[in-house]
Amino acid sequence: MHVPDGFLDAPTSVATGAVAAIAVGVALRKAKGELDDRTAPLAGLVAAFVFAAQMINFPVGAGTSGHLMGGALAAVLVGPWTAVLCLSTVLLVQGLLMADGGLTALGTNIVLIGLVTTAVGWGVFALLRAVLPKRIGVVAPVAAVAAYLSVPAAALVFTGLFAVGGTAPVENGAVLTAMLGWHLVIGLGEAAVTFVVVGAVVAARPDLVHGARGLRRPSRATAAEEVTA
Amino acid sequence: MGSGHGHRLHYHGHSPLHRAPAHLKLVGLLGFALVVVLTPREWYAVYAGYLAVLLVAVRISRVPPTYLLKRMVVEVPFVVFAVLVPFVATGPRVDVLGLSLSEPGLVAAFGLLAKGTLGVLASLLLAATTEPADLLAGLERLHAPELLVQIMGFMIRYLDVVTGELGRMLVAMRSRGVDPRSPRHWPVLARTLGALFVRSFERGERVHLAMLSRGYTGRMPR
Known part of the structure; x- marks a missing residue:
């Protein structure tokens, strides 16, 4: 669910818009380092993939459903800067062509869904990968932990923005409890999907997974690859 | 486009x-x-x-x-x-x-x-x-970053291709008795998404090569 127009007051919306513009600007430069001149077609196709993956709903309970946000997933698969670009593109297209998420709230949505989930997801992923054995088997479970933590992190930042520029007189404590509790549950779905998707891509095309670069592949798998090839 | x-x-x-x-x-x-x-x-x-x-x-x-x-x-x-x-x-x-x-x-x-x-x-x-x-074109006239507009263009161009591909995968799953919405079948669904990612990425690589062979140097022709 995206933040619509009028949910946060104008100064907060403009401030998050500025943050989002700077983040996308930096990401545009840095993504070229991850994808070189293939950036436009590849980021566009990955954005289309993220959009398609977000269409799949999973039941959360009490008759409601959540869907993948995909920040941590995209960061592990294609690298953090490309992920910021892809998610921002998805949000831009949704806001401009599908009326999903208000235009004045575009910056807020990019900060929450594009920036925070990717930054926290990639941060946790890089940290855990650094301390764990350098084996390709750790990528999927570590990505799942990163995806899990990225969801309540986005909820926390949303609560912070709501406390600063919220337009409804609801106690901040109540918002925090509701948002955090709810997203700790939704995060489980995000983690489960991220775990299996990353695992599937690592098994099929480990060379494509940005987060698996420089990790040792078990010799058994290379032998099996040679047999199938 | x-x-x-x-x-x-x-x-x-x-x-x-x-x-x-x-x-x-x-x-x-x-x-x-x-x-x-x-x-x-x-x-x-x-x-x-x-x-x-x-x-x-x-x-x-x-x-x-x-x-x-x-x-x-x-x-x-x-x-x-x-x-x-x-x-x-x-x-x-x-x-x-x-x-x-x-x-x-x-x-x-x-x-x-x-x-x-x-x-x-x-x-x-x-x-x-x-x-x-x-x-x-309007975004470009408003001086939105060119690369961002290009990425949006590719996403819009291939949105129906990628979602159509996912739709066919889901039909194939259902015809084999798998319910994509049931948590019991999440592993199958997520492997499908993994395959979709690989296919989308590889399509992007093919598109890039096709563009190079037509003289792409980083800017889109007008």
Whole structure:
């Protein structure tokens, strides 16, 4: 669910818009380092993939459903800067062509869904990968932990923005409890999907997974690859 | 961009609003949304004025109102939240139909609903009257970063291809007795998504090679 127009007051919306513009600007430069001149077609196709993956709903309970946000997933698969670009593109297209998420709230949505989930997801992923054995088997479970933590992190930042520029007189404590509790549950779905998707891509095309670069592949798998090839 | 990749919201027409340059429509929409967000929520009459302006624009665009109404369902999860606000908000309470509701909460709920609905309706009107290719050209005229516009263009161009591919994968799953919505079958679903990622990425690589072979140097031809 995206933040619509009028949910946060104008100064907060403009401030998050500025943050989002700077983040996308930096990401545009840095993504070229991850994808070189293939950036436009590849980021566009990955954005289309993220959009398609977000269409799949999973039941959360009490008759409601959540869907993948995909920040941590995209960061592990294609690298953090490309992920910021892809998610921002998805949000831009949704806001401009599908009326999903208000235009004045575009910056807020990019900060929450594009920036925070990717930054926290990639941060946790890089940290855990650094301390764990350098084996390709750790990528999927570590990505799942990163995806899990990225969801309540986005909820926390949303609560912070709501406390600063919220337009409804609801106690901040109540918002925090509701948002955090709810997203700790939704995060489980995000983690489960991220775990299996990353695992599937690592098994099929480990060379494509940005987060698996420089990790040792078990010799058994290379032998099996040679047999199938 | 090839033709025949219109998006789901576009409503074909030849009204003045369809013909208006996309960059003007974009600026107009952003200005309208900002003014609506800045308007104090107690100015009820002004909101009626905004709605009237939008309805006149809808009339000019000759997009059937029912077409727009049906597509306003994107707002529903948010309406649920707005309806809950008067129950949980702080402040003095008033009795409405036997329910004890927060007075500032009611005003806030009105503000949320009014601003959100006006924003959604205005965005829908832009989407219904603007072709994606025109929208991208408009963004370029407004000096949006060229690379970002290119990425958006590729996403829009291949959106139906990728979602169509996912749709066929889901049909294949169902025809083999797998229910994509059931948590029991999540591993199958996620492996499908993994395959979809590999296919999308490889398609991107092929598109890039095809572009190179046609002389792509980092800028799109006009």
